[in-house]
Amino acid sequence: MTIKVKAKLSDGVVNVKLLMKHPMETGRRIDTATGNKIPAHHVNELTCTWKGEVLFRSNLGPAVSKNPYLSFKVKGPKSGDELLFSSVDNKGETDQGKVIIP
Amino acid sequence: MKVSSTTRRALLKSLTFMSAIVMMPKLVLAAWPKKAFEDDSVEAAITELYGTASEPSDQVTLKAPDIAENGAVVPISVTTDLPNVESISIYVEQNPNPLAATFELSKSSLADVSTRIKMGTTSNVTAAVKSGDKVYTVSREVKVTIGGCGG
Amino acid sequence: MKGKIILLSSIVLATVGISAYAGPEQDRVAFQKFFHDKFPRTPKADFINGIYSIDAASREQWLEIEEFPPYEIAIEEGEELFNTSFKNGKSYADCFENDGKNSRKNYPYFDPKRAEVVTLELAINDCRVANGEEPLKYAKGKLAAISAYLSFVSRGERINVVIPDNAGALQAYENGKEFYYRKRGQLNFSCFDCHGAASGQRVRADRLSPALGHVSHFPVYRSKWGGMGTLHRRFKGCNEQVRAKGLNPQSQAYKELEYFLSYMSNGLEFNGPGARK
Numbered sequence: 156m157t158i159k160v161k162a163k164l165s166d167g168v169v170n171v172k173l174l175m176k177h178p179m180e181t182g183r184r185i186d187t188a189t190g191n192k193i194p195a196h197h198v199n200e201l202t203c204t205w206k207g208e209v210l211f212r213s214n215l216g217p218a219v220s221k222n223p224y225l226s227f228k229v230k231g232p233k234s235g236d237e238l239l240f241s242s243v244d245n246k247g248e249t250d251q252g253k254v255i256i257p
Numbered sequence: 258m259k260v261s262s263t264t265r266r267a268l269l270k271s272l273t274f275m276s277a278i279v280m281m282p283k284l285v286l287a288a289w290p291k292k293a294f295e296d297d298s299v300e301a302a303i304t305e306l307y308g309t310a311s312e313p314s315d316q317v318t319l320k321a322p323d324i325a326e327n328g329a330v331v332p333i334s335v336t337t338d339l340p341n342v343e344s345i346s347i348y349v350e351q352n353p354n355p356l357a358a359t360f361e362l363s364k365s366s367l368a369d370v371s372t373r374i375k376m377g378t379t380s381n382v383t384a385a386v387k388s389g390d391k392v393y394t395v396s397r398e399v400k401v402t403i404g405g406c407g408g
Numbered sequence: 409m410k411g412k413i414i415l416l417s418s419i420v421l422a423t424v425g426i427s428a429y430a431g432p433e434q435d436r437v438a439f440q441k442f443f444h445d446k447f448p449r450t451p452k453a454d455f456i457n458g459i460y461s462i463d464a465a466s467r468e469q470w471l472e473i474e475e476f477p478p479y480e481i482a483i484e485e486g487e488e489l490f491n492t493s494f495k496n497g498k499s500y501a502d503c504f505e506n507d508g509k510n511s512r513k514n515y516p517y518f519d520p521k522r523a524e525v526v527t528l529e530l531a532i533n534d535c536r537v538a539n540g541e542e543p544l545k546y547a548k549g550k551l552a553a554i555s556a557y558l559s560f561v562s563r564g565e566r567i568n569v570v571i572p573d574n575a576g577a578l579q580a581y582e583n584g585k586e587f588y589y590r591k592r593g594q595l596n597f598s599c600f601d602c603h604g605a606a607s608g609q610r611v612r613a614d615r616l617s618p619a620l621g622h623v624s625h626f627p628v629y630r631s632k633w634g635g636m637g638t639l640h641r642r643f644k645g646c647n648e649q650v651r652a653k654g655l656n657p658q659s660q661a662y663k664e665l666e667y668f669l670s671y672m673s674n675g676l677e678f679n680g681p682g683a684r685k
């Protein structure tokens with residue numbers, strides 16, 4: 156549950172910002188100690204749902220910066236509603252996050 | 258041949274269910290676009306993602322710095338007033354694999370997204386927007402420099 | 409000893425055009441005036457934002473990063489570490505007043521009994537060792553996270569180093585000052601050369617930040633590091649970049665440099681942790 160989320164409702168639009176903790180290794184970097192390539196390890200997908208409905212999804216690749224930041228806007232959710240976030244990376248590891256709209 | 262009413266109801270039910278699946282927004286069904294992320298040109302990746310070539314448009318706004326403070330963390334924003342935007346994607350032309358990220362929008366989403374990307378070197382950054390059946394793009398150059406303080 | 413201090417200070421001050429030496433407070437006034445005069449359009453309080461206080465294009469990118477800065481991950485980790493008990497049942501709260509809140513302003517200080525400068529990072533490890541725990545490494549990782557948390561809950565406190573009337577303290581201050589002005593490394597630069605005289609100018613594509621306010625915003629999440637680093641981590645890296653020997657974090661020389669630089673920034677607000685390139 157390490158996806159950090161901030162949400163702000165203004166004029167009917169929910170502005171969502173999220174920060175994930177993830178190394179986002181490209182698979183091209185060389186470990187200076189061993190001389191071997193550090194394997195690719197990056198988030199593939201981030202999904203935001205509200206009341207079971209998918210509001211937003213992002214496909215990410217290794218060119219997204221370490222500790223990915225995403226920001227997007229949606230209409231519909233109201234103050235007090237909960238948005239749920241889930242991610243999966245190229246190794247199949249998952250992560251979650253949530254926010255209650257203030 | 259006459260079909261019994263129970264069978265007909267069962268058939269109708271299953272047909273409705275199946276058409277519901279077909280009608281479900283693409284948002285839920287699409288898998289991670291591996292090939293697009295592995296394409297080595299912007300045009301190939303766009304075509305792979307959206308099945309169509311793109312055309313430039315001044316109705317897409319791409320916000321990016323002229324000179325990136327650090328190529329590892331370049332803030333990017335894309336907005337547009339074009340209608341029926343299903344998807345927005347960002348490409349770094351000089352990266353080995355240009356596609357950086359896609360944003361799949363639902364009916365509830367606004368066409369206004371931001372992220373931070375890695376750029377290996379000075380490059381054009383392109384934003385593509387799928388509006389209806391068409392894909393519109395805008396590009397701008399972002400310089401990535403060698404700092405003097407080990408940046 | 410006192411004569412040696414005064415002689416060295418006179419030489420140093422002659423470089424910046426001051427004749428009679430009256431002590432650290434006079435140094436501070438001159439130091440701050442130097443930067444206020446060099447960057448007249450920068451509000452005095454804004455020097456805590458480093459290069460972003462004088463370069464608009466990088467400021468804009470920094471503000472984008474500040475929308476959701478990556479150091480928030482470290483603050484959260486630091487808070488958790490701070491609130492985790494040691495094996496003996498005690499915790500950091502037993503060493504830092506007020507549950508750590510507003511404790512940043514107490515550092516660095518000169519401890520006459522130990523005859524050394526005590527920094528925030530040193531105090532964190534002092535706490536660990538006093539409670540039977542292994543010390544943490546000083547440059548990054550868990551210690552930087554705890555420092556990030558303590559800095560965050562101290563935001564807004566003013567830098568206010570008070571040099572006690574003690575020969576050791578004054579010597580520590582003078583050592584730090586001497587370090588700042590002495591040229592070093594194959595590139596033969598002093599801290600002052602880049603962060604004083606040439607501040608605001610470019611070295612390749614980087615603009616050099618002014619030394620005034622340098623200590624206010626550490627530890628920092630540097631895009632280059634992809635993670636957090638303490639002030640001394642940056643001192644070491646910077647020394648290596650002018651091809652001088654980088655010293656170990658929390659070595660005497662770096663603590664004294666921090667002591668001097670902090671005194672020079674007295675009056676400015678602590679605004680750590682920070683995000684930098």
